[in-house]
Amino acid sequence: MTTKDMKDIVALCKRRGFVFPASDIYGGINGFWDYGPLGVELKNNLRDLWWKAMVTCPPIGPDGAPVEIVGLDSSIIQNPKAWEASGHVGGFSDPMMDCKETKLRYRADHLVAYLWKKSEPGKEKFVAFHQEAEEEEKSRRLKKIGFSTDLAEYQKYDFNDPAILGNLANVLGPDAREFGTLTEPKQFNLMFHTFVGATAGEDNKAYLRPETAQGIFLNFKNVLDSSRVKMPFGIAQIGKAFRNEVTPRNFIFRSREFEQMEMEWFCKGEDAKKWQDFWFKERVKFWKSLGLSDENLQIRNHDQDELSHYAKAGLGTADIEYKFPFTAPDFGELEGIAHRCDFDLTQHQKHSGTKLEYLDQTTNERYIPHVIEPAAGLTRGVLALICEAYTPDPGRPSGVYLNFTPSMAPKKAAILPLTAKEEHVPTATKLYLALREEFAVDLDVKQNIGKRYARQDEIGTPYCFTIDNDTASDGSITVRERNTMAQERIALDKAGDFLREKMKG
Template structure:
């Protein structure tokens, strides 16, 4: 059933313009995906919901949009050049390449292999006699480390080019601007700096849709604190993350759980890390993460750059290096989670039960018949009036049943149909997506009706 759900969601995502395999006309490129018209709208709605909750509605958060390209010294100071690595293994027979820890976890129950030393990973692969999933042979290379940072170069003359990295996380742009934000705003600790944007990682895991990709969108913030407060703030942000997932995104709680990283799993900068995991068709995987990064980043950047990044409390005069709580949210990954979580079937109908606030379109407007000018004109009048403040779809293709089904599949919560009675009494039929129930409303009442439904009233 789980595999069937995976195939159904991937098929729906392409069929309805949410997500396409990238470079498909040239045979594709592994671990890359393009977001289509519906996917772009949904992704933007998720991003805006996050920005509204964690930034705009708060007095202790400011935004930032840092450069993708940073000085290579930034990545050296942050430890990414030396420590931002995964474990790689190859099949000698068919040259299948994968992450060793994922290979083990997919074939051995009740083991968390991420972060184990390469020697121990190699030993597990051989002791458990794990076969290659592609050719079935048990003939592997030794496990070895590879760096996740993408390298590029800048300069117009070949011999004068300098190495540079595409950013592997967006946090470093925040840390190197910590002093700028302090000097140019009125923030005081505790406060956060938030941003969202593209991240690039040399991932090799295949077959998990948009869960793990080479290029993806991240949303995260660094919350700067006095180190004595870290446990309290850690628990506070855990609650806020869970609340956003369950209350705002409406994700099913039975598909969510918290899991704390074991010591060998934690990133080099973290003292404590926890994930909100989602129950995908292919197993429990990270959806959100929260890490206590201590003062690792600010301290290292202060030492390596020679700039004082400490903070002086304006009331007590206490001077210290701020510590950091980092909640992080994968936006591209989250879109996939929401597709899996909202997918439903009702007889012949396929439905995306998206929260109306997240749905790409809030409503669709139809004329009952596309070959009746009076119906089309009236429907167009309603459609044009709603477009001023609501994103609505227009559809006059095929019969009305097929139009309903098409809107169900992209998650449109309401469909408004103009029929012959509409021309007589200025009323329309409004159909609700999840129940398919219909009711008759006056045209003048539709806007308030839709807004109340979208707002959950």
């Protein structure tokens, strides 16, 4: 059993046209990737199936009736006030400081500094600690550097205090031995800025959305007023989102421009638990149906301290995680199912002055609904599918094949005339033209048949149809199956039925 190596996967993605570095000919740009001819097919397949599972054919709810979900495609740029209301302008930038001595980096708002009250004026020395450090730990460290160990004799400062920021030379970093090794806090703006209109200035500053969800909340009232939806219901959206990640890493796993598939499920607060459990199960089922294996999937509940600002008061967030080659033996987030409470709608109601309540006309009850949000990374899903499918196999000419399910495979079948001779090519072309009306298929005429099979293995095409001399005499073709390399003969005019049947799986 050969292991999956991320280097090989990235190389295959580039070689066969799944994923390219963005701006490759200029040396790339950190955190951005382009999807090639096969990558976009794969991404579209996943996107379309998600849309089908959410909007076109949503699941049967816990009470036996189909649930109601409508679609939306909101703008990437919205009024900047929306991001103030959502908490992203205030909460989406973290001041960071580095320690020149220890090379460690800290979030300034996670540190505190202690000043000995009896310090002579002008000779103040501050000692910094991690916010969550135990008192005993603090005393021990103070003793070590020859300071009083009685914490009551100290005044505590936050790192946004000018008394600290103006005096960094006299601050001892949390892990440092010398004073004055901490750098000025630097703001990391996780939201991309842009300017709306021809002139750039503070007045027309805008943001690229860091999540698609807010577009849904902003349109809650519009959808309610135009769609005859009744509680509980969902609004689903797929689209790009942008985050100025400090460190983009791991191929397309953490990139600065990525694509999300989010559904906001609006329900009564008292029903939130029921719906979170429901959606969680549905979403796990979805990923498994695409071929992600049990052993590579895990579910994980967020700890209280890692919950988002909007989820702290609620039922928390449960993640569906995938064991990527670069996280193994650990897992990386694929989708989060969060209880966002009534945080967002309440915030937007407050900031916009527009009522965002739901009126239940049967009970005459008005309330701001709670939200359960299954939010999945489309591009992360693509990566998981590629990693799952990647199967080294030294026993075949290509040495590797991609084991996509037929529904996810970028090409469903390849039509191959056995030779480039006249008697094979016209029949193959005719079959290709018929099948492409319904399926993404390839016609490949050139080079020997082995090379063509090998190529299709590498891009994960599940079936190859080969036209040979027998096709002319008995109307049969060869079907070659990707995983087993086994061949069987079927009737030429049954090729469409064959694929249609396989696509159901």
